[in-house]
Amino acid sequence: MNNMENGGLLHYKGYTAQPEYSDEDSIFYGKILGIKDMVYFQSxxxxxxxxxxxxxxDDYLEFCAEVSKEPQKEYSGLxxxxxxxxxxxxxxxxxSVYFPDLPGCTSYGETxxxxxxxxxxxxxxxxYGLEQDGDPIPPPLCHSRGRPRNGGGVLGVFGDSKDRQDGDVQALPEPIPGEGT
Structure with a gap:
């Protein structure tokens, strides 16, 4: 086990744990993180x-199968x-592109x-910058606020994913009716 390379976290079959050491009991121990079921281990x-x-x-997954219970999946918190x-x-x-719900968030591309x-x-x-600065993340609002400034444009849907850098982009093939082209 080389916890120095992964922040002390252990990963296995989609589950994560962070072992600790108890001086009082002279044992290493841990629990599966990110699920409500309590699954502990020690050594x-x-x-x-x-x-x-x-x-x-493995015991947790086996137990769930025996009692016909769906094993909980790790909750990412995102x-x-x-x-x-x-x-x-x-x-x-x-x-060019701008986000009506996020003033100052703009970009540009050749295609x-x-x-x-x-x-x-x-x-x-x-x-990410808002989060790091401790500023609130504005909730997304209805697409009707997204009116192209020059009378034409294409409205796209962007998803903020778990790592906040791999959004799911889906440009709509046609402008939204009433938005102009």
């Missing part, structure tokens, strides 16, 4: 703690959010595909 030696964790996970981006043609096939990729990065970095 007298550091070299065996990973093996004990694996056995605890959630997906969708923001709307407004794409506007700026000439020569290039586009629609480049703009979509750049918009993903801009959205992820903008939300």
């Amino acid at each position: 007298d030696s550091a070299k065996d703690i990973e093996k004990e964790f694996h056995e605890a996970v 959630f997906n959010v969708r923001y709307f981006g407004v794409f506007e043609p700026v000439g020569n096939g290039a586009f 629609l595909g480049d703009t979509q990729k750049n918009a993903q990065d801009a959205l992820g970095l903008h939300l």
Whole structure:
């Protein structure tokens, strides 16, 4: 077990644990993180703690199968959010994009595909910056706020994913009715 490389976390079959040491009891111990079920493990030696964790996970999965219970999946603590981006043609096939719900979050690309990729990065970095600064993350609002400023444009849907840098971009093939083109 080399916990120095992964922050002291153990991973196995989609489950995570962070072993600790009890001076009082002279044992290494831990529990599966991110699930409500209480699954603990322990060992007298550091070299065996990973093996004990694996056995605890295997026992948990076996128990769930025996009692016809769906094993809980690790909860990441993150959630997906969708923001709307407004794409506007700026000439020569290039586009700009802005997010009405996130003032100051804009991007540009030489093609629609480049703009979509750049918009993903801009959205992820903008939300990350708000989070790091301790600023509230604005809730996404209805797409009706996303009106292209120059009378034309394509409305896209952007999803903020778990690591806030791999958004799910889906540009709508047609402008939203009433948004103009």
